[in-house]
Amino acid sequence: MNSDLLTVSNLGVDFLTGGRTINAVQKVDFSVREKEVVGLVGESGCGKSVSCMAILRILGETAKTTGSIRYKGTELLDLSESGIRKIRGKEIAMIFQDPVTSLNPVKKIGSQLIEIIQLHSRLSSDSARKKAVSLLEQVGIANPADRLKDYPHQLSGGLCQRVMIAMALAGDPNILIADEPTTALDVTVQAQILSLLKRLNRERGMATILITHDLGVIAENVERVFVLYAGLVVEEAPVDVLFKKPAHPYTQGLLKSLPRMTDDKERPLVPIEGVVPSPENRPSGCCFQPRCSRSTEICLKKQPLLESLGSGDHKAACFHAEI
Amino acid sequence: MHITYFLGKIARALFTMVLVVTFVFVVLRATGDPAQAMLPEDATQQDIEHFRSMWGLDKPLYEQYGVYWLNILKGNFGQSYRDRRPVTDIMAERLPKTVYLMTLSIVFAVIIAIPMGVKAALNRNTFIDRFTMGTAVFGFSMPNFFLGILLILLFSVKLKILPSSGSDSWKHIILPLLTTGLAYIGSYSRFTRSSMLSVLNKPYIRTAIAGGLSRNRVIYGHALPNAAIPVITIIGATVGRIIAGSIVIETVFAWPGVGRLLVTSVGARDLSVVQAIVMLLSITIVTANLIVDILYGILDPRIRTKKGGV
Ligand SMILES: Nc1ncnc2c1ncn2[C@@H]1O[C@H](COP(=O)(O)OP(=O)(O)O)[C@@H](O)[C@H]1O
Ligand SMILES: [Mg+2]
Numbered sequence: 001m002n003s004d005l006l007t008v009s010n011l012g013v014d015f016l017t018g019g020r021t022i023n024a025v026q027k028v029d030f031s032v033r034e035k036e037v038v039g040l041v042g043e044s045g046c047g048k049s050v051s052c053m054a055i056l057r058i059l060g061e062t063a064k065t066t067g068s069i070r071y072k073g074t075e076l077l078d079l080s081e082s083g084i085r086k087i088r089g090k091e092i093a094m095i096f097q098d099p100v101t102s103l104n105p106v107k108k109i110g111s112q113l114i115e116i117i118q119l120h121s122r123l124s125s126d127s128a129r130k131k132a133v134s135l136l137e138q139v140g141i142a143n144p145a146d147r148l149k150d151y152p153h154q155l156s157g158g159l160c161q162r163v164m165i166a167m168a169l170a171g172d173p174n175i176l177i178a179d180e181p182t183t184a185l186d187v188t189v190q191a192q193i194l195s196l197l198k199r200l201n202r203e204r205g206m207a208t209i210l211i212t213h214d215l216g217v218i219a220e221n222v223e224r225v226f227v228l229y230a231g232l233v234v235e236e237a238p239v240d241v242l243f244k245k246p247a248h249p250y251t252q253g254l255l256k257s258l259p260r261m262t263d264d265k266e267r268p269l270v271p272i273e274g275v276v277p278s279p280e281n282r283p284s285g286c287c288f289q290p291r292c293s294r295s296t297e298i299c300l301k302k303q304p305l306l307e308s309l310g311s312g313d314h315k316a317a318c319f320h321a322e323i
Numbered sequence: 324m325h326i327t328y329f330l331g332k333i334a335r336a337l338f339t340m341v342l343v344v345t346f347v348f349v350v351l352r353a354t355g356d357p358a359q360a361m362l363p364e365d366a367t368q369q370d371i372e373h374f375r376s377m378w379g380l381d382k383p384l385y386e387q388y389g390v391y392w393l394n395i396l397k398g399n400f401g402q403s404y405r406d407r408r409p410v411t412d413i414m415a416e417r418l419p420k421t422v423y424l425m426t427l428s429i430v431f432a433v434i435i436a437i438p439m440g441v442k443a444a445l446n447r448n449t450f451i452d453r454f455t456m457g458t459a460v461f462g463f464s465m466p467n468f469f470l471g472i473l474l475i476l477l478f479s480v481k482l483k484i485l486p487s488s489g490s491d492s493w494k495h496i497i498l499p500l501l502t503t504g505l506a507y508i509g510s511y512s513r514f515t516r517s518s519m520l521s522v523l524n525k526p527y528i529r530t531a532i533a534g535g536l537s538r539n540r541v542i543y544g545h546a547l548p549n550a551a552i553p554v555i556t557i558i559g560a561t562v563g564r565i566i567a568g569s570i571v572i573e574t575v576f577a578w579p580g581v582g583r584l585l586v587t588s589v590g591a592r593d594l595s596v597v598q599a600i601v602m603l604l605s606i607t608i609v610t611a612n613l614i615v616d617i618l619y620g621i622l623d624p625r626i627r628t629k630k631g632g633v
Contacts, residue, residue, distance in 0.1 A: 053529075058532050058533050081538075085537065086535070087535075088532070088535035089533065089535035090535060093533070094533045096526060096530065101526045101527065102527055102529070102530045103530065104527040104530075104531070104548075104549070105527070105549065105623075105624065106548050106552075106623065106624060107545075107548070115536070115544070116534050116535075116536075119534070119535055119536060120535070151624040151625070153624070153625050164530070167530075167534060170534075171534075
């Protein structure tokens with residue numbers, strides 16, 4: 001088994017805004033091995049984006065991050081500002097949910113891409129331009145030289161996301177964090193972007209963290225899955241195990257609410273009742289307890305920890321996990 | 324950019340200008356008599372009538388009005404009753420003084436206010452932010468004449484280090500420059516700050532940071548070019564109002580530009596001069612608005628490309 005490239009343990013993120021503290025991430029543990037694709041899945045607001053932005057330390061000054069984030073043995077939370085800047089883009093790159101607004105509206109695609117290329121390699125502007133063209137080719141953009149002259153608003157969402165991916169590749173990173181890269185795109189374009197990410201993972205051996213709220217996306221694209229709920233990882237499993245034998249009632253609920261191609265028409269789609277508690281209104285004990293059919297006395301009192309269920313790769317944070 | 328769009332704008336602007344000039348033309352004649360304002364107290368009835376017929380003031384109003392426009396079409400803006408010289412000559416003397424003072428104030432304000440607004444935005448809610456924005460609000464809300472008088476009291480009357488009126492040396496421009504400059508700094512810096520704050524929250528700034536760019540590259544290379552767009556509009560608006568804006572400041576500091584000339588000419592019922600300045604005033608506003616429109620298109624590619632390129 002490959003060793004971990006990135007290990008996030010006991011991650012907590014608080015936002016200090018207007019005299020209040022918002023506990024966006026309670027306790028998140030996950031890891032990425034070399035060349036691996038992992039998925040972070042969970043409903044909106046559960047802390048996926050915040051957890052990943054914490055890795056690159058791009059949450060801004062109001063965020064207070066605790067725990068540990070180790071990349072190749074280096075503790076990222078201990079790095080100086082210039083130290084973490086050498087990680088950004090070069091070791092770990094990130095793309096975002098809304099590709100059009102993620103590009104600078106007043107600068108041409110070419111100048112944004114070339115700026116990043118020259119930041120990571122001391123290329124002359126001529127060779128940087130050539131590299132820009134080749135990167136756009138690699139992400140499947142037709143007539144790349146012409147696209148360099150375009151402004152972001154002249155391109156479709158799918159093209160902008162490809163440009164974002166090209167910019168992410170500029171530093172030849174070991175890990176790509178893709179935060180809901182297809183949520184803002186049309187269905188057909190979604191599939192193209194996901195297969196592009198898959199191809200890049202294969203060809204470049206670039207490990208990928210795929211964030212999504214859509215279990216359907218997870219099923220086809222990742223090797224291991226981390227399920228988040230209310231700022232906690234509640235289940236971790238290889239993807240086939242997760243779909244066959246989900247252990248946490250929340251994961252089971254998510255799967256029941258997921259439509260599948262192979263469905264026998266009889267199986268009803270059951271949404272999970274209730275809503276995700278916001279950081280300010282978390283219940284006592286287990287955060288999922290108010291929505292859980294299996295909850296008992298202990299669930300009201302204690303927060304269950306993420307524990308191994310027999311095989312080391314399958315873990316759940318539940319007192320009543322189904323093994 | 325759409326030619327018809329601009330032609331429409333220019334046509335509307337010309338129409339506004341004609342209305343303003345007409346209004347001033349009528350009001351000036353309806354509210355006072357140039358002959359009485361110009362001639363000495365003991366002037367005889369004959370003198371007065373002579374003055375009126377010399378300047379055509381004895382003709383019916385509509386006829387005076389028609390002659391006025393006919394002359395303008397020939398490039399003749401009339402004569403000053405007071406100086407007995409063509410208005411164009413007087414303007415050629417006075418206008419550079421105003422342009423000099425006002426552009427220098429604007430340049431001075433831009434140089435100070437933009438870094439100040441950026442600094443305040445980057446240090447939001449800290450002492451630096453509160454201090455700079457406090458200064459800005461002070462400069463912005465303080466009436467020009469009042470601040471001008473305070474500065475005169477301090478630097479001219481009390482400390483006796485700077486002259487309070489005139490334009491003879493470089494020292495003369497310091498106080499008027501500070502007075503107008505401070506007001507501009509107030510408005511430009513507040514605009515820069517709020518524009519910068521909204522830009523700093525944009526996803527493309529996060530992209531730039533996540534890509535590994537240095538703080539300065541992110542701020543000056545990515546945030547500022549976006550934040551500058553609305554700020555430039557505001558600067559353009561003040562450029563358009565330099566004539567209007569010069570009236571108070573030139574009066575307080577006896578600065579011999581068109582602003583002060585307007586005030587003394589209204590008092591003296593020097594009709595041609597007042598009309599020419601009012602016309603100039605509307606033309607500068609209209610032109611500046613047009614330029615800002617065009618600039619907006621150049622600076623913001625989203626507007627430029629929608630209109631099909633400048
Ligand atoms: N800058 C911020 N300041 C305060 N709260 C934030 C900030 N960013 C995110 N949050 C809160 O943190 C929680 C997790 O957000 P996020 O990670 O964006 O969720 P998601 O899983 O949908 O990506 C949410 O409750 C959100 O409101
Ligand atoms: Mg998110």
